[in-house]
Amino acid sequence: MQDAVVDLLDANAEHAREFAGRFDDVQDAQRPAVVSVSCADSRVLHDHVWGNDEPGRVFTCSNIGNRVFQRVDGEDVVSGDVLYPIEHTGTEVAVVVGHTGCGAVTATYDAVQGVLDEPAGIARCLALLEPHLAPGVDALPDDLGRAERINRLVEYNVDRQVDLLLASDDVPDAVDVLGVVYDFQDVYDGARGEVHVVNVDGETAPxxxxxxxxxxxxRIGRLWTDE
Structure with missing residues (x-):
């Protein structure tokens, strides 16, 4: 572990040298144009996905399954980390970032099939996703392989997260909501690492x-077009 930590600290020192002059305008406040909600996955370099090297430009949050919601008193509500920039910093664009080969979607798919063996903390996150993804599992075409089924469910999950934002009274109508999929598995047409737009304000037809x-x-590309 020590070598890994030393590597991180060395990289941070380089970051500090590079970014030293980039915080002058945002030391006391932030007004990010976009809140971006990504899956917590080491292969998804959230800021790098957007080529972001400007503090204060993109408000990023990540979790298992790129969820925009949490459950409070039995009700699904927009998560505070997603809602904060919309409520307090004037952010008017929300982007949900799914990714190909998503482990959270894969595990939720298995849970819907009755196969789940995860520690309690992970199982709790999957339990949040399961009721939203279960109808998609039932609607999958029968002639797809496992990887194809998962990647269509990735889009389905992005769609459900977009729907939750659009339906929330806490999110003003003026906020634009975009759903995208980050592809590092060569599933979509385009370069490896590209983001493909699959949903804009609830519209999914390309x-x-x-x-x-x-x-x-x-930049529009969609695998599942016949929901």
Missing amino acids: EAIREAHPALAH
Whole structure:
């Protein structure tokens, strides 16, 4: 462990040298344009996904399954880490970032199938996802392999998180909500590491998104188009 920690501290020293002058405008306040909600996965370098090297530009939060909600008194509500920048810093764009080969989606898929053997803390997170993903598991085409089923469920999960944001009274109507999938497994057409837009404000039909948002047209890609 010590070698790993030394490596981290050395990398942080380089970060401090590089970023020393970039905090002047944000030392006392922040007004990020975007809140980005990603899955907690070591292969998803959240800020790097967006090419972000500017403090105060993107408010990032990560968790198992890129969830935008938590359960309070039996009700699903928008998580505080997602809601904070919307409520307090004027952020008007929310992006849900799923990724190919998602372990949380895979485990939830297995849980829906009745196969689950995880410690209590992980099981609790999967239990939050399960009721939202179960209808998608039932709707999957029968002729797909396991990896194909998981990657379609990744999109389905992103869609459900977008829906939860759009349905919440805590999220103003003026907030734009985008759902994307980060691909490092060469599942979509495009370069490895690209983000593919699968949902804009609840619209999932690629042609409809292209028509409404022509600037996004070349970044739209979706596996599951017949929900």
